[in-house]
Amino acid sequence: MTSFFLSALLAITILLAPKNAFPDESVPEKPVKLAIQNFSLENKTYIAISFENYPGWHTYWKNPGDAGLALKNLFTIKKKEIKIKEEEWPAPKRFIENGTQWAYGYTGSYTLFYQLEKNDLNKLAGKEINLTSTWLVCKHICIPGQKELTFKIISGKLITNTPDVSSPLSELALTSRFMNLPKISPIPEYFDIKLAKGNKEKTLVITYEVKKTTDASYLKDANLMYSFPSPPFDFQHENLIIKEASLSGIVEINWDGEYQNPPVTLPLNGKFEKPYLLKFLLNDPILRKEIIIEKKFDSFNVSTPALTPTITQQSSENKVLNKDSKGVQLATNNTASNSLFYYLILAFFGGLILNVMPCVLPVISLKLFGLVKYRNESRKLILRHNFFYTLGILTTFIVFASIILALKSLGTQVGWGFQLQSPNFIAVTIIALFIFSLNMFGLFEFSTPGGKILGNFQTQDGLVGDFFSGVLATILSTPCSAPFLGTALTFAFTSSNLSIFLIFIMIGLGLAFPFILTAFFPALVSFLPRPGNWMNTLKKILGLTLLLTILWLFDVYNALVDGQSHLIKLATCLLFIFAGIAILKKEKWIGFVSLLIALGFFVNLSSTTLISGNDEQTALIRDKKAKGLNWEAWSYEKMKEYKENQEIVFMDFTAKWCFTCKINERLVLDTDEFKKFVTENNFKLLIGDWTKRDEVIGSFLRQNKLVGVPAYFILKKDGSLINLGETVSIGRIKEQLN
Numbered sequence: 001m002t003s004f005f006l007s008a009l010l011a012i013t014i015l016l017a018p019k020n021a022f023p024d025e026s027v028p029e030k031p032v033k034l035a036i037q038n039f040s041l042e043n044k045t046y047i048a049i050s051f052e053n054y055p056g057w058h059t060y061w062k063n064p065g066d067a068g069l070a071l072k073n074l075f076t077i078k079k080k081e082i083k084i085k086e087e088e089w090p091a092p093k094r095f096i097e098n099g100t101q102w103a104y105g106y107t108g109s110y111t112l113f114y115q116l117e118k119n120d121l122n123k124l125a126g127k128e129i130n131l132t133s134t135w136l137v138c139k140h141i142c143i144p145g146q147k148e149l150t151f152k153i154i155s156g157k158l159i160t161n162t163p164d165v166s167s168p169l170s171e172l173a174l175t176s177r178f179m180n181l182p183k184i185s186p187i188p189e190y191f192d193i194k195l196a197k198g199n200k201e202k203t204l205v206i207t208y209e210v211k212k213t214t215d216a217s218y219l220k221d222a223n224l225m226y227s228f229p230s231p232p233f234d235f236q237h238e239n240l241i242i243k244e245a246s247l248s249g250i251v252e253i254n255w256d257g258e259y260q261n262p263p264v265t266l267p268l269n270g271k272f273e274k275p276y277l278l279k280f281l282l283n284d285p286i287l288r289k290e291i292i293i294e295k296k297f298d299s300f301n302v303s304t305p306a307l308t309p310t311i312t313q314q315s316s317e318n319k320v321l322n323k324d325s326k327g328v329q330l331a332t333n334n335t336a337s338n339s340l341f342y343y344l345i346l347a348f349f350g351g352l353i354l355n356v357m358p359c360v361l362p363v364i365s366l367k368l369f370g371l372v373k374y375r376n377e378s379r380k381l382i383l384r385h386n387f388f389y390t391l392g393i394l395t396t397f398i399v400f401a402s403i404i405l406a407l408k409s410l411g412t413q414v415g416w417g418f419q420l421q422s423p424n425f426i427a428v429t430i431i432a433l434f435i436f437s438l439n440m441f442g443l444f445e446f447s448t449p450g451g452k453i454l455g456n457f458q459t460q461d462g463l464v465g466d467f468f469s470g471v472l473a474t475i476l477s478t479p480c481s482a483p484f485l486g487t488a489l490t491f492a493f494t495s496s497n498l499s500i501f502l503i504f505i506m507i508g509l510g511l512a513f514p515f516i517l518t519a520f521f522p523a524l525v526s527f528l529p530r531p532g533n534w535m536n537t538l539k540k541i542l543g544l545t546l547l548l549t550i551l552w553l554f555d556v557y558n559a560l561v562d563g564q565s566h567l568i569k570l571a572t573c574l575l576f577i578f579a580g581i582a583i584l585k586k587e588k589w590i591g592f593v594s595l596l597i598a599l600g601f602f603v604n605l606s607s608t609t610l611i612s613g614n615d616e617q618t619a620l621i622r623d624k625k626a627k628g629l630n631w632e633a634w635s636y637e638k639m640k641e642y643k644e645n646q647e648i649v650f651m652d653f654t655a656k657w658c659f660t661c662k663i664n665e666r667l668v669l670d671t672d673e674f675k676k677f678v679t680e681n682n683f684k685l686l687i688g689d690w691t692k693r694d695e696v697i698g699s700f701l702r703q704n705k706l707v708g709v710p711a712y713f714i715l716k717k718d719g720s721l722i723n724l725g726e727t728v729s730i731g732r733i734k735e736q737l738n
Contacts, residue, residue: 392470
């Protein structure tokens with residue numbers, strides 16, 4: 001037994017250990033895999049070259065940083081280079097190599113796109129085109145790599161016979177990646193960028209500032225601003241300055257003009273012989289997205305030498321805040337360790353608040369009923385009941401975290417409430433709640449497999465019931481995104497494996513906390529009335545609350561399935577469960593037959609196609625339109641259309657199963673005041689229905705650092721996108737527009 005627990009502890013330790021705890025210094029046979037295919041979007045055709053790096057290995061961006069080599073794709077016909085328009089590359093991550101070397105590049109899977117103009121399609125049709133792709137891939141060592149392949153473009157389709165090429169990606173995956181590419185945008189009005197003389201010889205300093213309060217944790221493993229290669233400017237490491245109401249960056253620049261042909265000296269008067277157009281990738285912490293900005297410099301400030309950076313991030317694990325002589329905080333971009341405790345606190349309070357959310361309230365009420373029932377029992381008994389309830393909650397959260405990690409390892413992105421996008425999961429939850437409600441109405445009593453006596457006390461609907469009450473409370477909590485919870489979950493879903501487990505466990509402890517307290521201090525439930533006949537009435541009322549919860553889940557289920565036959569099968573399954581339980585005591589064999597028939601209906605239900613088609617006019621959107629406003633289905637194309645027309649757009653990302661969404665709708669979006677406000681300002685309204693799994697919507701939410709719904713955005717006339725977060729009010733919308 002001891003060896004079993006030691007083995008289990010070792011397995012958990014390995015699973016939760018940081019990625020670099022057990023370094024793998026082996027070299028994979030293929031550190032980089034490549035796929036090529038054609039891709040069409042909005043009547044434009046592209047060549048999509050997708051790379052997949054072996055886990056833990058990275059390749060390099062256009063500006064590779066202190067070392068490394070950028071990816072390069074060369075197209076030729078009969079050894080003569082041809083030019084194909086290159087789209088912007090995906091935004092890179094930052095890596096720290098050998099303690100002090102900074103590198104910018106990619107891990108995992110990513111895609112580079114090349115646009116084929118109509119002239120290209122005509123000129124290249126049927127010809128044999130050669131692609132030579134070269135890269136440098138690094139981990140503990142660096143390995144140069146190259147892949148050559150040939151392809152033809154016939155009737156707009158790319159065909160290659162080169163062996164050992166990876167399978168093409170789905171159209172949906174490519175669309176998502178293409179839409180997430182950074183776009184060239186005007187420099188935001190709240191962003192200021194300046195160029196000045198440095199304190200060292202032949203150096204400049206570029207300074208930039210976000211003139212709004214913002215959260216630097218958004219910049220985990222990323223710079224606030226990357227520079228594109230711009231000789232003779234040699235950009236060094238970025239250093240961030242965090243103040244109360246701003247976020248600034250300082251980068252020293254070495255002047256490499258003497259290496260140009262002909263040499264170019266750094267002008268003493270601060271005026272360049274010709275203007276330099278510098279290009280940057282900005283991780284905008286206000287819009288929470290990557291944009292590309294350009295600024296032309298024909299001079300730099302020489303009157304007052306700029307503040308030269310005095311610190312450098314020493315490693316990706318360095319999370320210490322430093323101060324200069326003036327007391328200004330100089331922060332690294334990676335603040336994960338400092339903020340982990342903060343997010344754990346948010347997760348705990350978010351879980352605590354879930355206790356009063358309507359989606360969890362029916363199960364919490366059952367637990368309170370149990371507290372009344374056992375209030376006169378021994379302290380040891382109460383402690384054991386509450387322990388099993390807490391164990392049910394924590395076990396379910398750990399299972400959720402494990403599923404999320406497993407799905408992420410397979411490349412599948414998931415968000416909070418992901419299981420409620422599964423019709424089969426909803427069906428199982430409906431059946432479980434229905435059985436619980438029958439218990440509340442007194443049709444049967446729960447008993448453990450070992451009988452009604454365990455130890456010296458009855459467990460008729462005790463320990464097992466407590467555990468499954470905790471499981472149900474956890475399952476039903478996911479439609480609710482309580483205050484504090486969204487921020488903590490976003491951090492968890494974008495952090496390490498250990499962070500995901502810690503955040504989920506803290507949410508579970510918050511959800512269970514009232515019952516943990518009453519376990520150790522039973523007197524806290526003294527405000528509840530003593531057990532009596534009133535409990536039978538309360539029990540039936542609680543049964544009714546479970547039935548209301550089932551009705552809500554039926555509505556969610558209806559939005560997920562195709563046709564009414566599935567609803568009829570599920571309802572018939574519940575009918576036979578009711579009949580089987582009702583007559584089981586009197587006619588056992590008939591009762592068992594009825595339950596077997598119910599099982600048959602469920603097996604048939606779960607083994608047939610359930611997911612409905614992707615109809616833009618979903619039931620949720622039709623319901624919203626019926627309330628008097630012209631809501632349209634959200635899409636990237638709609639956003640682009642309204643952006644080009646300089647329209648103001650309000651976007652609501654919601655789901656049938658999201659209770660917090662319903663509360664926001666009742667308090668704000670369905671009110672006459674909101675309708676009047678929309679009409680007066682001529683808003684366009686887009687709604688993203690995430691009731692069913694939708695990778696495009698999921699990708700947009702992840703791009704904006706969100707892991708679930710509700711989520712609200714404003715697209716302003718100038719094209720800027722404002723993330724309102726999980727809550728919305730007319731006052732906040734007005735404030736952002738002004």
